[in-house]
Amino acid sequence: MNAFYNLVSGPLVWVAFAVFIGGSVWKMTSLLSEARKKDNHIFEYWSWGHAILSYIHWLLPFGSENSKQQPVMSLVTFLFHLGIILVPVFTMGHIVLLEEGALGWSWPTLPDQVADIAAWVVVGGCCYFAWRRLTLEQVRYVTSPADFGILIMVAAPFVTGLMAYHGWGDNLLMTSLHMFSGEIMLVAIPFTRLSHMLTFWVIRGYTASEFGAVRHVRDW
Amino acid sequence: MSEAEAKKKIDIDNIQDAGLDQGVAKLTPEHIEKVINQVMDAETGARMKMYVDTCVHCGLCSEACHWYQSYDRQPRFSPVGKVKQTIWKIVHQKGKLTPQEVRELAVVAYTECNLCRRCQQYCPFGIEIAYMIAMVRRICHKLGVTPQYMQDTCHSHSATLNQMWVKEDEWTDSLQWQEDEARDEFPDLRIPVGKEGAEIMYSVIAPEPKFRTQLIYQAASIFHESGADWTMPETRGWDNSNMAMFSGDTELAGRIVKEHFESAMRLKVKRIVMGECGHAYRAVYDVGNRWNAWKMFPIPVIHSVQFFYELITSGKIKCAEKYPEKVSFNDPCNISRGMGLHDMGRHVTEVFCDELIEMHPNREHNLCCCAGGGVINCGPPWKNKRILGNSAKADQLKRVVDLGVTTIVAPCHNCHGGLDDIIHHYGLPLKLKFLGDIIYAHMEKTRAVE
Ligand code: SF4
Ligand code: SF4
Ligand code: SF4
Numbered sequence: 255m256n257a258f259y260n261l262v263s264g265p266l267v268w269v270a271f272a273v274f275i276g277g278s279v280w281k282m283t284s285l286l287s288e289a290r291k292k293d294n295h296i297f298e299y300w301s302w303g304h305a306i307l308s309y310i311h312w313l314l315p316f317g318s319e320n321s322k323q324q325p326v327m328s329l330v331t332f333l334f335h336l337g338i339i340l341v342p343v344f345t346m347g348h349i350v351l352l353e354e355g356a357l358g359w360s361w362p363t364l365p366d367q368v369a370d371i372a373a374w375v376v377v378g379g380c381c382y383f384a385w386r387r388l389t390l391e392q393v394r395y396v397t398s399p400a401d402f403g404i405l406i407m408v409a410a411p412f413v414t415g416l417m418a419y420h421g422w423g424d425n426l427l428m429t430s431l432h433m434f435s436g437e438i439m440l441v442a443i444p445f446t447r448l449s450h451m452l453t454f455w456v457i458r459g460y461t462a463s464e465f466g467a468v469r470h471v472r473d474w
Numbered sequence: 475m476s477e478a479e480a481k482k483k484i485d486i487d488n489i490q491d492a493g494l495d496q497g498v499a500k501l502t503p504e505h506i507e508k509v510i511n512q513v514m515d516a517e518t519g520a521r522m523k524m525y526v527d528t529c530v531h532c533g534l535c536s537e538a539c540h541w542y543q544s545y546d547r548q549p550r551f552s553p554v555g556k557v558k559q560t561i562w563k564i565v566h567q568k569g570k571l572t573p574q575e576v577r578e579l580a581v582v583a584y585t586e587c588n589l590c591r592r593c594q595q596y597c598p599f600g601i602e603i604a605y606m607i608a609m610v611r612r613i614c615h616k617l618g619v620t621p622q623y624m625q626d627t628c629h630s631h632s633a634t635l636n637q638m639w640v641k642e643d644e645w646t647d648s649l650q651w652q653e654d655e656a657r658d659e660f661p662d663l664r665i666p667v668g669k670e671g672a673e674i675m676y677s678v679i680a681p682e683p684k685f686r687t688q689l690i691y692q693a694a695s696i697f698h699e700s701g702a703d704w705t706m707p708e709t710r711g712w713d714n715s716n717m718a719m720f721s722g723d724t725e726l727a728g729r730i731v732k733e734h735f736e737s738a739m740r741l742k743v744k745r746i747v748m749g750e751c752g753h754a755y756r757a758v759y760d761v762g763n764r765w766n767a768w769k770m771f772p773i774p775v776i777h778s779v780q781f782f783y784e785l786i787t788s789g790k791i792k793c794a795e796k797y798p799e800k801v802s803f804n805d806p807c808n809i810s811r812g813m814g815l816h817d818m819g820r821h822v823t824e825v826f827c828d829e830l831i832e833m834h835p836n837r838e839h840n841l842c843c844c845a846g847g848g849v850i851n852c853g854p855p856w857k858n859k860r861i862l863g864n865s866a867k868a869d870q871l872k873r874v875v876d877l878g879v880t881t882i883v884a885p886c887h888n889c890h891g892g893l894d895d896i897i898h899h900y901g902l903p904l905k906l907k908f909l910g911d912i913i914y915a916h917m918e919k920t921r922a923v924e
Binding site: 292308318393453 | 475518519520521523524525527528529530531532533536537538542547548550552554555558594595596597598599600601602760764769810811812813814835837838839
């Protein structure tokens with residue numbers, strides 16, 4: 255067990271970050287250079303003003319027509335994504351590790367209770383998405399096993415993190431699993447649908463540019 | 475079971491279409507694989523990849539589609555459901571499809587999606603489903619599997635550069651005939667043909683000289699009354715419509731648009747004014763110019779709605795007496811969502827009509843009439859399926875009928891076709907008008923004889 259802990263808290267952290275960062279850079283540069291060659295209109299019609307307005311409308315709940323028509327989904331998605339970013343970046347445990355281990359500097363943290371709630375929100379969000387996939391026909395129709403796989407992959411670090419934090423189960427095991435599943439998720443980002451974290455900005459911005467700058471209408 | 479429900483039970487899955495059936499009969503698995511992969515490799519790139527890989531299968535685009543709304547929310551009609559049946563299949567099977575599967579692609583792509591882009595406005599990522607569906611059509615075109623009626627209009631474009639097999643002498647004859655007719659009302663009216671150096675070239679879609687010649691008379695009256703310096707081409711390129719853009723024949727689509735612009739250049743006009751058609755506007759603005767490697771128009775092009783707006787705000791035409799009935803404005807996707815002309819259209823309507831009542835959703839969020847994107851051009855075999863595929867629009871129309879509306883103003887030829895069918899099928903007491911109809915009938919005619 256100690257060996258596993260040493261592995262996931264040591265070398266694997268580095269590997270995971272390297273793959274995540276390297277993979278993301280590779281993914282985006284290769285997509286963008288291919289776009290340069292074959293979809294050059296993305297650059298030709300790009301308009302930052304419209305892109306930024308669109309980002310704002312689509313990132314905030316109830317900023318778009320569809321978001322207004324789907325209030326529950328909008329709130330859940332918003333809080334879920336907020337949690338997914340806030341919890342890993344602003345949790346005490348993570349920052350301490352980073353400060354002591356690698357970077358030597360730190361930033362403010364979320365109060366433990368807030369981080370706790372945010373982690374629950376993420377887990378709840380995963381459950382809600384799974385429920386949608388199972389019960390709403392239009393979602394079930396386009397759902398594949400991989401979609402559940404991704405939900406599990408995202409939920410795992412949060413579930414294990416909560417267990418470790420609350421002292422449920424064997425602490426060393428939970429902490430190790432927490433680290434391990436977090437690393438898996440990080441590595442998966444550039445290579446799975448989780449890459450929407452990266453491509454969102456391009457697709458949304460391009461659509462916003464076509465709608466706003468070319469067709470003179472709102473895209474939200 | 476109500477009558478409407480009973481009618482929905484028509485067999486929408488086994489519709490025969492000679493174009494599709496004969497095309498499919500000629501296919502071999504090797505040919506299919508080769509063509510699909512050639513299109514996917516050579517003609518798509520990062521954009522397609524990003525759309526396919528980013529879509530999180532959330533189904534949030536479903537509600538946007540009138541097909542989905544109209545067919546009892548069956549998932550196969552949801553936008554992402556259509557992508558699943560087409561592009562995902564192509565990607566997963568690496569182009570190895572059976573002839574029957576190719577037919578299924580064609581049915582979804584040509585007859586179940588209007589490329590109206592409404593779903594793009596409802597997807598959190600802004601994924602353009604219409605682009606993917608258009609790519610499927612491209613593949614079907616290259617495989618020779620296209621709906622017969624649509625292909626027929628493309629053949630006409632190819633041979634005559636107009637959609638309706640109108641020959642050159644028939645074209646000028648039609649113009650002269652309308653000029654003659656109009657001179658009873660406006661003695662000095664001319665339809666200048668091939669006049670070099672005029673300010674405006676007026677272009678129409680081929681169904682105008684073929685079936686709706688009256689519209690040319692009306693447009694000529696409006697030009698005449700406003701004192702415009704205009705002309706129509708005597709040569710090919712007078713037709714601004716473009717069915718090839720819908721069949722997936724991009725080469726031909728580009729040729730049509732090029733000829734349209736070149737006839738304007740030959741005539742040395744300052745700009746082109748187009749008749750009231752949404753899809754033709756899309757062809758020159760969105761599709762043809764890019765295919766010809768122009769970022770924007772090589773010569774400014776405006777849609778009738780913009781032109782009418784200009785004439786009214788500059789005082790060149792005035793309303794004599796308002797259209798007395800309650801009207802509602804149908805936003806054609808290709809000029810509302812496609813160009814933001816919804817407010818100008820409303821302005822013109824309000825100047826000429828007593829009361830404008832809004833239908834919802836509207837403006838850039840309008841629901842498509844279900845004729846657009848070439849779906850109506852798939853012809854009679856698909857008509858009932860298409861009409862049932864837009865009961866959502868019928869509901870929308872019913873709601874304004876309940877508010878006392880008797881007339882729908884729709885500045886788009888396609889919308890007229892689609893709405894006309896819906897109005898008849900669902901028995902709605904509604905008249906359909908172009909803006910030109912209303913302006914012609916209700917403007918001050920200072921140059922007319924009694
Ligand atoms: S018809 Fe319109 S809303 Fe429906 S899938 Fe096609 S583009 Fe999207
Ligand atoms: S809304 Fe967008 S991401 Fe969701 S299923 Fe539709 S296309 Fe995919
Ligand atoms: S026919 Fe009219 S409403 Fe329908 S797609 Fe074309 S422009 Fe849109």
